[in-house]
Amino acid sequence: MAAKRDYYEVLGIDKNASASDIKKAYRKMAKKYHPDANPGDKEAEARFKEVNEANEVLSDEQKRAAYDQYGHAAFDGAGNMGGAGGFSGMDMGDIFSGIFGSGGFSGGFGDFFGGGTSRRSNGPRRGRDNEINLTISFEESMFGCRKSVKVPVYEICPDCKGNGAKPGTYPETCHKCGGSGQMRVEKQTILGIMQTVTTCTECNGTGKVIKEKCPKCSGSGNVKNVKDVYVDIPKGISHGQAVRKSGLGGAGSNGGPNGDLYVRVNVLPSPIYIRKGNDLFVDFEISMVDAALGVDVKIPTIDGDKDYTVKPGTQPDYQVTFRNKGAYDVHNSNNRGDQVVTLKVVIPKDLNNEQKELLREFKNGGKTEKKKKGFFGI
Ligand SMILES: [Zn+2]
Ligand SMILES: [Zn+2]
Structure with a gap:
């Protein structure tokens, strides 16, 4: 993997940039590299991800402080595990109602990367968990959506019925380990003879040997098919969170269950709303004259325009809060955040x-x- 670029460099700002400089730079860059503006441009797509990641860190005071002190090393941990998403630290360990934040695999999901491959035993093995990315619009993240994704699905090989042997033949018990999958090895060392238990080299721990492999599945016992699968994305999902589809991951072996599929969501930024937690932030421009005299306006909310009366004598950056007009809580859609509107007074040039x-x-x-x-x- 190429060395990560400095987050300040990514956003084209200097280290002393204010929160509003960061916000401005982020909006500018996100617009520039937005996939809608650069269809099929892989370079732009990578930039877009990079910009989002930089913003994720620099727009959060605590993360920014950690980054300033330790650089990218501040986030080397669960967040960057296996390069999954790379949206460091967001919703760490958040495992609830089937929604998984990036890094959520660090507890409880130790099998996630390479599960099933490291352990050798002739017992049932669970298949590995797989992850795919799904890009949705901001609006889809607000209200939920149903999406179709193509996923590799592993099914028992119809020719060998899953035993991996050429039809008409059967796997045989391993002669070297007697079917246990383990071997005792004696080694002469300076301390005397040491006995260790290792995985059988003949059968790789399965306890069985296949003399002639099934041609259809090359002895794996599984065949891969690509299927369209529906994923229901709940309303209020945040960028970087994932939805689990049970049993749609890698195939289990020796009668073990399949792994799960995690559909990790990439939410495109909105040109209007900035989301922080479940609150939505909107800048709304009014003229100097309207700020002085007052005016009736329509302010966008995700539920549609809302009537609002700007009072005479409104000062620049005055904030109005619309209670319960923010994003739905992904874990409990009865709860909503607020919408915070900052009235931006435009001075004519x-x-x-x-x-x-x-x-x-x-x-x-x-x-x-x-x-x-x-x-x-x-
Ligand atoms: Zn087969
Ligand atoms: Zn063996």
Whole structure:
């Protein structure tokens, strides 16, 4: 894997960047590399992921502090395990209602990477868990959706019925280990003869030997088919979380169950909403004049536009909270976050001479020789 780029470099900002600089840089970069804007461009897709990851860390005060102190090493752990997602630390260990945050495999799911391959025994072995990524829109993450994904499904080989032997022949008990799958080995050492137990080299621990392998499955006993599988994504799911589909992972062996499939969700950023926890943040622009005089506006929410009256004399960056208008809680859809609206007062940049004159007139308390229809209506 290529060395990870510095998160500040990824967003094109310097180390002293403020929270709002980070937000701005993130929006700019996310727009630039958004898959919708760069269809089929793998480089842009990789950039897009990188930008999201950098934002994930730098927009969170604690994670940013950890990153500033330790660099990428701050997140080398469960979050980067096997490169899964790489969205470090998000919802660590969050295992509930079938929703799995990245890193959730670090407890309880020790089998996730290479499960079944490391242990040698002739007992039933559970298949490995597999993971696929699924990209959904922000809106789909808000309201849930049903998606079809193509997944490899392992089924018992129809020719050998799963025993791996060429039809008409049968696996035989291993002559070397007598079917136990283990061998005792004696070694002469300086301390005397040492006896150790190891996996049988003849049968690789299965206790059985197949003389002629089934041609259809090459002796594995399983055949792989690609199937369309529906995945129900619950409303409120966050970027980096996963939904488990039981039994759709790798094939079990010796009668063991299949592993599970984890469908990890990649949520495209919204041009309007920024999600933090279950709260949604929106910047809403109003003109300097409307801030001064008040105005009725329609502010977007995920449920549609909401009427709001901006009071006369509203100050820049005034925040309004719409209770229970945020994202649904993925674990309990009766709970919702809030929507926090920041009213951004836009100061005009390209005033014409007449407008400038009117502003000067306003500054002087409305007293001027020229009598004109007021820019402010006063
Ligand atoms: Zn077969
Ligand atoms: Zn053996």
